[in-house]
Amino acid sequence: MEQKQKIFMIEDDVLMLNLYERTFKLSGFDIEVAKDGMEALGKLKDIAEKPDVIILDIMMPKINGFDVLKQLKKNSGTKNIPVVVLSNLAHPEDVDRVLKMGAAMYLVKSQHDPEDTVKKVKEAIENSKETT
């Protein structure tokens, strides 16, 4: 059997978290979650199996998404993992900033329902695999 692709998702809203977890699982992914940036960075540091993609929201408590992204791209362990930013912020400046910081993709939540998001994430993994 093909190895399942692993998602690591950081999302603070429990409803959303549950929904995405279910969606990805039902779509055939392994998924690990974290409720905030601190937890995420902590988990990722010690993680045994690196995820194929990290899904990150920008608007979060404690540390905001930009800082998390920065950290992710700094850490040698995580910097090569593609990051898909999933957020409700839709300003082009934010998109630019995120992409410049090294995110692989920016998805606006209101424009992509969960199933669509899964498709996009698949794309992102494929793209990153191509470049490496």
Added chain:
Amino acid sequence: MRLSLVKKLVIFIELIVIITILLGGVITYLTLQDALQTQINGQLQSIAVLKENTINTYLKEASSEVEYTITDEYRREQFISFIEGREKENKDVLLKIISDIASEKSTIFELSLFDTQGEIILSTNKEEEGKIKSSELFFSRAKEKIVIQDYYYDLSSGKPAMLIAAPIKNKEGILLGILAGKINVDEISALMVERSGLGNTGETFLVNSFNMAVTSLLKEPGAVFRRTIYLPQVNNCLRGNSSFGKNIDYHGDDVIGYWHWVPQLKSCLVTKIDSVEVLAPVWEATKFFLELLALLGLFMGMIGYMGGRSVIRPLLNLRTKAQKIENGDFNVGEEKERNTHDEISDVSLAFNGMALRLRTTYENLEQKIWEVKEERARLLSSINSLSFGFIIADMNHRVVVKNKAMIRFLGIDDKSELSVQEISKTLGEHENIQVQIDSCIKSNMVCEINEINFGKKIFRGIVAPITVADVSEKNIGYVFLLEDITEQKVLERGKDEFFSIASHELRTPLTAIRGNISLLQKFYADRIENKEVNAMIADIGISSERLIRIVNDFLDMSRLEQKKIEFKKEKIDVSQVIDELVGELKNLAIEKNLELRFDRPQVPLPLVLADKERMKQILMNLVGNAIHYTPKGSIIITASIKDSLLKIAVKDTGLGISPQNQSLLFRKFQQAGHDSLARDISQSTGLGLYISRLIVNMMGGSIELEESTVGGGSTFSFTLPVLKD
């Protein structure tokens, strides 16, 4: 140096008088002098000639005596026999003869007889006998004829004398001897000294051929036979030229004289009189003139002064009036004035008229100024009552007018002189306000300076240049308004916050509902056997979808209204987009058994610069509506170019819209549904067309219902600007 007119007049008159009289005086003087001189010359000459004649007569007498003596037979015989024999008897007779001749009373006072050798053989003066005088000038000359020699000083007699000598010849004409005598010149001398007709300073005297003065000199009494006179006039006279003249005499005085050559005496008879004495009358005349001058001068001065004053008085009056006007008092010309009926009165009258005019103009001006001031006060009070800050500045950025609101806003001093730069600084240097103001003025347009943060307040600035609408269209200044938009902004920000929160908070649960339902329907359908449960799940799904659409529409609309949306600018191939859309909605149309197609234009369409998603949104709205309100038939999409706009039209064969409803179309929350049909509210929030219009307007185009008839279908169209190359 300032001189009054009268003084000038007087001076002028005096000058004329003086010059005239001086001229007259000089001319008179010269003329008189000339006349006098001529007269005197005449007098002098007659005196001289008279004296000469007298002298000649006197000398003639002497010479006659001598002549008689040498021509008388008897006497000659006696002379001859004595000269030849030298007999004593002869001698005594001869002595008597010559003594008779040379008596005290006669003109000859000493007579001597010379032999041919020049020895005096007989004389009335015993001492002379035996002397030889052959070398003397007279001797040789007397051998021929009677000779008279001019004045000389006779030592033996101690007085001046003249010599007369005659030859004694025998019958045969042979010279035997010379008879010489001394002429007594006392009379001549006395004659010369005689001064009648010569005034006080005049005199006559004789100067002999040796330039010796031989008669008394009035001014040098003891000078006879001691003084030589070598004056040019004298020398000239001794050369035989008689002349008149005005010269310096032997005494250094200026004299008028006549120098007369007297051949018999071989002397110059000088007749002269001091110039001063001659010209005395002239001086008298001159003195007279000077006195006349003084008197006249005084008189003329007085006349000039009085006359001048009377002429000048009206001028002085005029001057007073002018000075009054100069000092701002225009009330002139109202006193009674004497009319002098000359040019000055004319000026004075004109002046009065002018003063009146000035007064009237001044009063009118004052009135006007007062009106203007009133107007200005009104204006200023209106400006002050404005709620927003108002400033008028000149082109040097100096504040000319500022109102109360501005003072309050900026918290500045009312009295101080202010510059716009200071205001900009007060509002905040980092705000670059001055830069914006400057560029605004340069561009000569009205412009806005948005969101000036000043402490707790937020202002909006407006700069409007003020132009003078004449030939030059020059800016004379600008208006700077400051509007307090703090509340407005707070409200806006509040709204923004609300919407962002609302959007986030609403969306999350809605997404959760829809997402989970979707998962259920997709992956757990087999677990739900109960149809009712499935149906309920389906309804929940539809509801959540609708809710999501409603929320999205609302948020979209509010963001569009607030102009918070940013449109992407992409070069769009419209045909391609329409194709995409047709593809997406094809199934829906098929479900309703409707034909949906795009009638491609023959000529390829130009590109459009617009936001692709948004364009699709509009199309989706129109086509969606068309599908919804068309029970059967077709929906045809077309695209064409009109002017520089690309028009996309959606034509359906649907229900159509009644005229009343047509007016409600693009409004919020209206559904242009047919009245008889139950409103199908399954799809629409009533915001679709409203939002479409907002979007298309913001992209530079327009949207409209082209035509619609109830039961005949509708055609909606919208335009977008074509991309210019």
